[in-house]
Amino acid sequence: MAAAVAFGEKLPIPEIVALGGQSDGKSSLLEALLGFRFNVREVEMGTRRPLILQMVHDPSALEPRCRFQEEDSEEYGSSVVSSTTIADIIKSRTEMLLKRTKTAVSSKPIVMRAEYAHCPNLTIIDTPGFVLKARKGEPETTPDEILSMVKSLASPPHRILLFLQQSSVEWCSSLWLDAIKDIDPSFRRTVIVVSKFDNRLKEFSDRWEVDRYLSASGYLGENTRPFFVALPKDRNTITNDEFRRQISQVDSEILHHLRDGVKGGFDEEKFRPYIGFSSLRDYLESELQKRYKEAAPATLALLEQRCCEVNAELDRMDSKILATSDVAHLRRSAMLHAASISNHVGALIDGAADPAPEQWGKTTVEEQAESGIGIWPGVTVDIKPPNATLRLYGGAAFERVMHEFRCAAYSIECPPVSREKVANILLAHAGRGGGRGVTEAAAEIARAAARSWLAPLLDTACDRLAFVLGNLFDLALERNHIRDSEYDKKNGDMDGYVGFHGALRHAYNRFIKDLAKQCKQLVRHHLDSVTSPYSQVCYENDFQGGFGLSVTSCFKFNQVSASPFYLELSDCGAPSRDETTRDQENIPPEKNVQQTTPGKVAEAREALKESHMTVPETPSPDQPCDLVYAGVRKENVNCNEIGPRKRISRIIGHTKNTENLRVQNGGSLLFGNGDTGSRSGSAYLEICSSAAQHFARIREVLVERSVTSTLNSGFLTPCRDRLVVTLGLDLFAVNDEKFMDMFVAPGAIDVLQNERQSLQKRQKILQSCLNEFKSLARAL
Secondary structure, three states, rough: HHHHHOOOOOOOOEEEEEEOOOOOOOOHHHHHHOOOOOOOOOOOOOOOOOEEEEEEOOOOOOOOOEEEEEOOOEEEOOEEHHHHHHHHHHHHHHHHHHHHOOOOOOOEEEEEEEOOOOOOOEEEOOOOOOOOOOOOOOOOOOHHHHHHHHHHHHHHOOOOEEEEEOOOOHHHHHHOOHHHHHHHOOOEEEEEEEHHHOOOOOHEEEHHHHHHHOOOOOOOOOOOOEOOOOOOOOOOOOHHHHHHHHHHHHHHHHHHHHHHEEEEOHHHHHHHHHHHHHHHHHHHHHHHHHHHHHHHHHHHHHHHHHHHHHHHHHHHHHHHHHHHHOOHHHHHHHHHHHHHHHHHHHHHHHHHOOOOOOOEOOHHHHHHHHOOOOOOOOOOOOOOOOOOOOOOOOOHHHHHHHHHHHHHHOOOOOOOHHHHHHHHHHHHHOOOOOHHHHHHHHHHHHHHHHHHHHHHHHHHHHHHHHHHHOOOHHHHHHHHHHHHHOOOOOOOOOOHHHHHHHHHHHHHHHHHHHHHHHHHHHHHHHHHHHHHOOHHHHHHOOOOOOOOOOOHHOOOOHHHOOOOOOOOOOOOOOHHHHHHHHHHHOOOOOOOOOOOOOHHHHHHHHOOOOOOOOOOOOOOOOOOEEEEOOOOOOHOHHHHEEEEEEEEOOOOOOHHHHHHHOOOOOOOOOOOOOOOOOEEEEEEHHHHHHHHHHHHHHHHHHHHHHHHHHHHHHHHHHHHHHHHHHHHHHHOOOHHHHHOOOOOOOOOOHHHHHHHHHHHHHHHHHHHHHHHHHHHHHHH
């Protein structure tokens, strides 16, 4: 019992749990079993912490010797002899813990070992008494907390329940009998004690009354016999011998009253073994002896198992201490582990279905939430890439983010530009002369818009892809664990080295972070290139002498580049062709399709067939020109109406008829000064339209030609080819002293040695218990 309590062992040794209502006499019964008084008593509530009382019968201990187990240790303190000191220790420990935890009761037990010549060999647990209502100043939940605590202590099947109830309470109105039935419905391991029996004696006058009460028929069952006990009421300070004498005297007085004070006496043959404290004590000792014999084989087997486990743990500790001095072995094991993790990362990128995607994969919404990147900058529509609801990881999740980026990029259009900005750019170009003033102004507006709106998208794409790859470390660990379990490998037994695993994870995260930084620089370089004034993206296949673009040249890139084939595997299925047409901004262009990005070619052709213009003397962004679109309403050229679903379809494209806009006088673009009421266009709208077309061309060239391949080669290729080398350089290209810092922290050897000493002590005690119990078992 001592070893089980000291080391927290769950040995099935029979124990007694005293339970009942408040002031039902549990603590007094413990004192009677011990043979001396010690306990704390309060008017409103006595025991507020469980008291585990280990009684050891020692014939040489003529005075009780008590020792308390330390609150946060397995050690026992010095011996305490004075009963007053025992009471003070119990009271002070209870108050100190309750004050620290700010509770009314606590489930943390006080453990006391008592050696005495007049106590039996048993362990009894005194519990807080059941109450109906919390006392003033205590939480209202106190009664429920007590009930829950007591049920937890009484639940183990090797414990005997000692249920006390005052004799003044009738069985039919018992408050706590149902609680005992919840724990032990058949009363198979319950001993029922009617306390303060002397208070009930004066109510009996005839034999039938006594026999009916003692039988408790109809409430406890035919095979359950309660014990009827009374203890001395004198609370004055008396000697221990006097206390035991008074207990015997009370037993004698009860029997004398039942025999002589009741007419006809009582059924002594049937009820005599259940009356008096001495009868209860004899029964408990015999019942415990019987249960000790029943539990001896299981206890012996469990002790042997515990000794084997402690021996194995001690061997592992010796191996760990020895391993701290074998640097070569640790290096080899750590390198194998790092290489295995790198291989698993590569396999996950190339495509894998283990571990289970249903458990380890993430949907698009989960990726956005966990990465902290919920939206794409500048995107006002809800981006839902194919397979957004499927749980993906690795290469599949990487491709889904790439497609989500493409959708986000194609949903952004060239934003409206103020007339002041247009005027500042246009007039400056017009003042320098030349014939490409409007075209240059539109191109400059498109470049600025691309740098402003597409750069945040590129950074977000890199961050999202880095998050997907960062998650692969835990997946690789899980795959490695599964493989080791399948093939019964240990990889050098690296599980216990927390410092090494932390350094490995840090090196991997730093590798992914560096990749993200490099990729951001690369895609920014591509953005700078395509938006450079020296870039010919805006002028490719531009026809001679006009600021507009021909239909065939404007949308040439839609024929050359297109989105990769992407399967929709989620339950919702792929979008219909009509939905795709209506939501052009959320998808990249398809191959071999004459797509009108950004305008509607048919309307542009029809409109510009009948266009004409006159030439004003002074260029002005607000002065209308004579460019007339027959049969086209004004709203078709309103840039302010461009929305996430309209894209630039309402902006009229330009055909090569706009060649007539160039004049021979210095090649300058001039504006008509005819009747303004009949004019429907202006230089401002023309520049907005042309800028939108240039923006769409820049966006498509950037997304289709540059970014996709750059991100694939910038993220995935290094993870396949360079990861193991980078991890090896970070972790192993160091001297032995720095390498061992991952495995042995300062002072760790001393900690391991202390743990080993503790294990040796535990091994010695358990082995001693095993040897003694073997001898005891043979005697039993």
